[in-house]
């Protein structure tokens with residue numbers, strides 16, 4: 001349900017602007033992305049009428065692009081093999097490895113932060129100012145296991161492929177480092193909007209870890225109605241089909257009435 005709420009919000013927002021909606025699967029980490037889970041996501045989206053205007057994009061198919069992006073940044077980077085344990089409790093990387101400029105196996109690649117003030121305007125949360133050295137420091141753009149990091153892959157794709165990114169507030173903290181990377185790659189950031197994520201009444205996020213019930217794809221109209229309710233939007237007319245629900249939702253979509261905290265998820269409402 002949490003994923004449906006965010007997907008529906010991004011769908012309505014961009015459709016109302018006359019744009020097209022795209023689905024991207026961030027599957028760069030083979031350990032985390034189960035093939036069955038991906039199949040389930042596309043089926044669930046389709047059952048709710050949420051079809052992308054272009055074929056689904058997979059980050060796992062763009063590794064060569066990320067490698068090129070990484071090469072553009074290497075002059076600003078150094079190799080780091082600090083153990084996670086040695087960095088425990090530190091908010092910012094202390095720069096121990098800044099002198100390591102030549103490749104060595106089992107090292108991550110970190111990019112030097114700078115002191116330039118930057119800012120972005122979030123469609124929900126307003127203006128946000130940040131300074132790389134103070135706010136996130138030298139972030140990792142390439143992992144020691146040879147994989148691109150989420151930051152670099154996402155910064156690359158978001159800047160190149162999209163005009164607008166609407167996503168959950170849990171990713172808000174990622175935005176500043178990603179904009180920093182876009183800037184270093186000479187790419188223009190998209191317009192961001194971060195909406196609150198669906199939580200239980202006690203504030204915990206719905207996820208597999210918190211044993212959130214799976215979305216029942218057999219009741220798409222009811223689910224869409226619920227999702228709109230969580231988002232503070234008007235209810236679609238009774239008896240509407242999935243397509244009519246979406247049409248209604250787009251026509252009546254108002255980003256500025258999405259509450260700063262969504263009405264919590266109560267499992268009893270879904271029985």
Ligand SMILES: [Zn+2]
Nearest residue numbers: 080081082097
């Ligand atoms: Zn290090």
